[in-house]
Amino acid sequence: MNTDFIHTNRLTLRPLVKSDAFDLFRLDSNPEVVRFLGNHPIESIEQVYIYLGNIMHQYTKNGIGRWAVIEKETGLFVGWAGLKYIDTPINGHNCFYDVGYRLKPEFWGKGYATECTVAWIEYAKNHLNLKELYSVTHIDNKASQNVLQKCGFLRKNTFLDTIHDETIDCVWFELKW
Numbered sequence: 001m002n003t004d005f006i007h008t009n010r011l012t013l014r015p016l017v018k019s020d021a022f023d024l025f026r027l028d029s030n031p032e033v034v035r036f037l038g039n040h041p042i043e044s045i046e047q048v049y050i051y052l053g054n055i056m057h058q059y060t061k062n063g064i065g066r067w068a069v070i071e072k073e074t075g076l077f078v079g080w081a082g083l084k085y086i087d088t089p090i091n092g093h094n095c096f097y098d099v100g101y102r103l104k105p106e107f108w109g110k111g112y113a114t115e116c117t118v119a120w121i122e123y124a125k126n127h128l129n130l131k132e133l134y135s136v137t138h139i140d141n142k143a144s145q146n147v148l149q150k151c152g153f154l155r156k157n158t159f160l161d162t163i164h165d166e167t168i169d170c171v172w173f174e175l176k177w
């Protein structure tokens with residue numbers, strides 16, 4: 001995996017590391033953050049270590065995974081954003097790269113998710129030689145849909161997805177170049 005950090009105007013993007021666990025716990029234990037994700041807020045740091053392990057495995061196996069987002073001005077951990085290789089079928093697609101993001105609420109509304117997504121589109125083009133990216137949002141997640149549309153993604157269709165035994169109305173987005 002290319003582990004060079006990515007620098008945008010206001011943010012640094014870098015691979016997640018074990019010492020991010022406490023910040024990830026604060027992120028995913030917040031009901032506001034997981035509202036549209038089909039997950040319940042996590043309750044223990046052990047759950048973070050399990051999914052951090054999965055992300056590290058993706059870095060090794062797929063050469064990419066979600067990365068940490070750090071605010072340059074303060075050095076604070078904002079959340080994560082990045083690409084994930086999906087190799088289980090969803091909405092008639094399989095084996096594709098998805099772009100996603102999850103930020104702490106105190107950083108919402110500053111254009112950070114958009115800034116990250118623009119950077120990840122460039123990375124997909126220039127480092128992975130991809131020709132397309134995809135993303136999925138909950139049907140009511142207007143903030144996320146706005147981010148994708150501002151970055152040029154097209155809303156393709158709605159579909160039902162099952163996450164943790166819950167059936168969720170989702171929207172499928174595509175960006176091709």
Ligand SMILES: CC(C)(COP(=O)(O)OP(=O)(O)OC[C@H]1O[C@@H](n2cnc3c(N)ncnc32)[C@H](O)[C@@H]1OP(=O)(O)O)[C@@H](O)C(=O)NCCC(=O)NCCS
Nearest residue numbers: 033101102103108109110111112113114137142143144146
């Ligand atoms: C989705 C999320 C990453 C957006 O982060 P952000 O940094 O606030 O996004 P941006 O500021 O780049 O852009 C958000 C846009 O949506 C708009 N927006 C925010 N909340 C909105 C709402 N409830 N309804 C409609 N539009 C909304 C903002 O005004 C902004 O558009 P603008 O630039 O035209 O004003 C953030 O809300 C988050 O982390 N949510 C929890 C996790 C999540 O849902 N992740 C996405 C899963 S698909």
